Amino acid sequence: MASSGSFHTNAYDVRYLTFEWHVANQNVSTNQTTINWSLRGNGANPNTWYMSGNFKVVIEGSTVYQSASRIQLTGTASVASGQFTISHDSDGHKTFSASVEAGIYYFAVNARGSGSWDLPTIARATQPTLNKTSMSFGDTITIYTPRATSTFTHTIQAGVEGKLSWTTIASNVATSDTWTLPKWWGRYLTHSTDKLLFRVLTYSGSQLIGSKDTPPVTVIATTDMAPVVNITLTDVNNFYNTYGGFVRGKSRIKATVTERLYEQAVVTTRSLVLNGITYQSSDQTSEVITSTSQRVEARVVDSRGMTGTKVVTPVVYDWYEPRITMAKANRCQANGTLDESGAYIKLEYACAVAPVNNKNQKVLSYSYKRQNQSQSTTQSIPMEMYSKTGSVIFPASGESSWEVTVTLRDSFNTSQVVVSVGTAFVLLDFHSSGKGIGVGKVAELQNTLDVSPNWDFKYKNAVMSDFVVEQGMKNNWIYRKWYSGVMELSTRKSVTVDVKNRWGSLFTSGPIAATDLTYPFVFKELPTVIVTLSPITWAGMVMAGSGQVGSTSKTGVFEVVRGLEASNANYIFNYNVVGKWK
Template sequence: MSITKGWGNGTSIGSLSGSLNIGHAADGSGSFSFGIRVRTGGGNFSGDQAVYGSGSQSSSKGLSTIPRASQPSASTGDPTAGSAFTVYTNRKSSSFTHTIYYEVRYGGNNGAHVQVASGVAGSCTVTVPESVFDSIGSSSTVPLRILCYTYSGSTQIGDVKYTDLTLHASNSMAPSISSFAITETNSSVSAKGSSITLRYLSRKVATCKATAKNGASIASVVVTNGSNSWAMPLTLSTYTSATMDMLASGHYVVTVTDSRGLKSQAEINQTYYSYSAPTVSGSASRASATGAAGSLTIKGTYWNQLSNTASITYQRNDASATKLSATASNGSVSGSVPYTDLDYQTVYRWTLTITDSFGESGSVTVTLPASVPSFWIGKTTIAINGVKLDDYVAGCFKVVSFNSTIDKAIGFKTVNVTVPDGYVLLIPAPLGAYVSGDPLVYVTDRSAVQTAATTVTVSCYTTAGSYDMTLYGWLLLVKGTWSSTPPVPQT
């Protein structure tokens, strides 16, 4: 900068003034230099000028230093306890050094400055220990302040500068699980193995021992299996579930959550089996409708793994239970039981029960109804269940048929039927009598049939018709002699 007064004839002697902005350096220091030059001379009235002499002087002066403290910053605004992050000093001079502190502004640590490092140039790493949460309780975050003291040599420059951050609890502060176990309470399953889970059969109890960290407390302990979960009561340091059943897999997971929401998990894997309960079915039949012979057929199925087997018992309603004599193999067991004492007029019921080696069972009831004999009446013979009467006991019964033409006139008609020697009529009337032709013909006066004579007279009454008719039918005779009581068959 220069200031000129000017010169020439008539220039007066006086003072000069001016202004200039002089800046400080980044470290707050500053200086300036200045100089003056003076020339003297004169002139005449005609304007001629002459220099009689000149002189100059220069100097410099320092400015007062302005404090320039460093403003810190951090590599993250959300550091995690126990993990290092970087603090930058952002210093104004390469000669500046710094002392770095942190301050947890919560609970019992509020206001306590903890020195991290001194003599720091451009940056340093900071690790806030997890223990700062010990007196904080259930909070998962805490305000954190980083403080920076700036020095030039041993002289502090300016005031302390700081930056505020949010400190987070780390995952390593989650609860500690020291033990987790799954115990089978169904003895039939545990007898097959200690690390297996069977669908429908397994009854498990989970136990877990866990401890919260850094001043937190246990908020929940939950064990899951598939889509099912069971919460454990928090009354003791070792947490025990209620009995778990209807298990969908052999994968068990326990989740322990503390008051900060931090979680820890442990898992157990067991071999899973899709067990199914045993089933049984059966049927009963008679060898003949009125005979005493018959049979009971039984078939069962069972789950064919882990050396499982099965046995079947059957019990008729009028007898005690009996084990079926059959060998179980490849998931099935079957057999047949013969009977020779089946009364055809009696209803029989059997209870069939199959039991496997896990103690599981299934039952079913089989019913054999009473037999209703079919009684067939033909023109010349009769049969029960397809067997002619005289075939039951040879010579015991005899069927005598008759066939006689009767005229079409109205009136009472008779037909004599000869009874073989040694036989008598089983009932005092013919079992059947038919007249061909006119449907108005009917048998009359059955009581007039001679039951003890060697000739049996069958009588009927005919109505008028347009043609002669035939009276035919049969009589059931039994071997024996007649008495006042019904005859007893003799063989």
């Protein structure tokens, strides 16, 4: 850019012309520059003159001087001078040109010259700046407008690309303005990638000079704009309303997540932790819960990057199968004094029922009958509390062995314990048919050597400590009951499954409902369950599945684990169960 300049024409002999100019002033309001210009003679031997004429000076296409008069052109002669005003382009830039011609010595034009220059730029539309590159909703921001002249004023606009067109936020601004971002503008700034834009329009009076934008501004959501999350819990097994809470071992929790989002934000991710498992959904139902300590957590992230969480710790009441912790029966006298020859039985018991918020049922009874007979007598035992220890006495002929059953029932399940009481003690007794012998007890059966259970067998100097009292097959289970109370069960189960659930570096089938088998008899306490796998089409291992756990009446669920995925894999599950039947 130049504030002055010059050029020379070609010479005749030693004489030529020089055109010179310099800026006189610039008018920012009118976007114009005024220059002073002059045309003079130049060259060697300045005092020597040449008759010259037909002078012509053109600036920006306008002839500013023209003369056919001839003068004595010395090396210092002034030909013409003046001022010329040049209008700049709308952006304040301007390149202008000038040309000169004359006839030196001759009438005809024989000297010419020209030049062009970039004038100093005239400031136009104000370039705004900001005092920050990011801001939060509700914060203030200052827009600086360093105007080129004090006569300029500004209108400031704000917008959001693709969501909010330019909106005037301030008018008649001189050099700066401070503006607060309203919270309700969140309806336009719904995503963390949305940017706030500012534009400044520069005016000279009512004339629009131009407009310029600032760099985009990042907007940060405030904590009160985070999603408000809520969790609704229901019991799909319908125990909650009855017991005032969920029930361990019985309830399945259904969790439903809802959220309230601020000013048109949308959900980007949602997670739900239920019964120790994380789901990427808003609605999930757990397996039967196995712990009284439950924590349900929902997490929602919205399009502004804000996170809302909700944690619920539901009330879960403990439940366990009715427990008969003691049941023993012995012969006695009418007053309860133990007597092997007595004509009465004393039944001693201890039991407990899970209270479940003191709303669980508790029904205790006992029944007794002669062995190998179907008819029995049943009596109730009042149960004021959820645990009870006591005894009852009832008549039982010493001529027979008796089977006594203690039954404890709650709202969910029933437990029973069966104990046997032999005949009254006699050293040796013969059956009335003459074909049976009782040793240490009354003879009850024909063709039978019936020995009192209180006696031991000794064979080859060894006492027989246990023996099988019953064995066979029931409901596809092979079973064996020992006199000591041990019961052994075994069976097999064929299963076809897909093994496709990622578990670390392995794959699982997930819990297989078909592997939760029902025992043919109820164990007195939790048995030991050993399950092995016989692969048919694919190798694999077995492990306990999540969800339905084993009990005294069922095995619980299992699942298959493999190193690679498999479809329609066939396996045989081998069950071996050992526990107490009495």
